[in-house]
Amino acid sequence: MEKASWELARAALIIESKALETLGAILEEESFCRAVDALKNAPRIAVSGCGHSGIACMHLAHLLCCIERPARYISPAEAIHGGMGFVQAGDVLLLASRGGRTAELLPMLGIGKEKGAVLIGVTENGDSPLGRETDIWLRIRVDRETDPDNTQGTTSFCVMNSLFDALQTALINETGYRSEQFARIHPGGAVGERLTGRALP
Numbered sequence: 001m002e003k004a005s006w007e008l009a010r011a012a013l014i015i016e017s018k019a020l021e022t023l024g025a026i027l028e029e030e031s032f033c034r035a036v037d038a039l040k041n042a043p044r045i046a047v048s049g050c051g052h053s054g055i056a057c058m059h060l061a062h063l064l065c066c067i068e069r070p071a072r073y074i075s076p077a078e079a080i081h082g083g084m085g086f087v088q089a090g091d092v093l094l095l096a097s098r099g100g101r102t103a104e105l106l107p108m109l110g111i112g113k114e115k116g117a118v119l120i121g122v123t124e125n126g127d128s129p130l131g132r133e134t135d136i137w138l139r140i141r142v143d144r145e146t147d148p149d150n151t152q153g154t155t156s157f158c159v160m161n162s163l164f165d166a167l168q169t170a171l172i173n174e175t176g177y178r179s180e181q182f183a184r185i186h187p188g189g190a191v192g193e194r195l196t197g198r199a200l201p
Contacts, residue, residue: 020074022141023159027166034136036170038118039064042092045071046117048079049096049160050104052153053122056160056173063168076104084108089116098142098156100128105198109133122160133180138163151181 002168039045045064047057055060064071088094093112094104100123107132113185121130122138131137140163146154171177 002128008148012154013098015144015146016155019142019155019159020162022143023162026139026141027163028139031136031138031143032166032170035120035138036167036174038092039069039167039171040174041119042169043070043090044086044088045069045092046074046087046112047071047094048076048105048108049072049177050076050102050162052157053096053102055096056157056164057159060094060164060167062093063164064142064171067168067172067175069171069175070127074108076102076108079108083114084111087112087115087117091117092120092158093132094120094122095134096160097123097130098125098126098140098153099123101129105130122163 001134012045026187045061047061048054054076056074061071061073074086093108095109095112097105106129109119113133118136119134120136120138120139121134123130124140124142125131126137126139131139140154140159141158142159144150145152145156
């Protein structure tokens with residue numbers, strides 16, 4: 001491997017670590033607390049995004065299921081072909097897009113609003129539909145992606161994933177979710193073996 005490739009790889013880690021420091025500095029406590037309360041109290045949670053944001057949203061849906069918050073990732077393509085029927089009044093609909101103007105998400109935003117869902121937007125652009133028209137705006141910021149041309153959604157993905165991890169961490173505390181409960185739904189693998197060994201009968 002070329003020396004330059006090694007240096008770019010190391011620089012990528014520095015770029016992402018700085019982006020996480022920035023997220024910690026700009027994350028607004030009031031908005032974050034409102035988002036946690038909404039997720040805690042929602043009968044059901046729907047999440048969606050496109051590309052890397054969508055993959056991060058799949059991760060969020062799984063994280064929420066792991067603490068027994070009923071959540072589902074809805075593909076933007078399926079959403080406008082009946083998939084939004086999952087969302088009912090009082091549910092949470094979280095939409096993630098770095099720029100906040102992803103065309104595929106805008107119909108979902110309108111439908112969610114019409115149906116009375118609590119809308120959470122994750123974007124760095126407050127002057128976008130996801131920044132202006134959602135009930136709760138979770139602000140992120142990405143100064144640059146890790147690739148040399150600054151075009152791949154690498155740092156963006158890292159930042160969104162970390163924000164979603166933070167939401168789940170807060171929810172575990174807010175709901176009092178215990179490892180004994182997790183053991184019942186995660187009996188498989190090394191984690192399941194470890195949890196089952198100390199779980200209550």
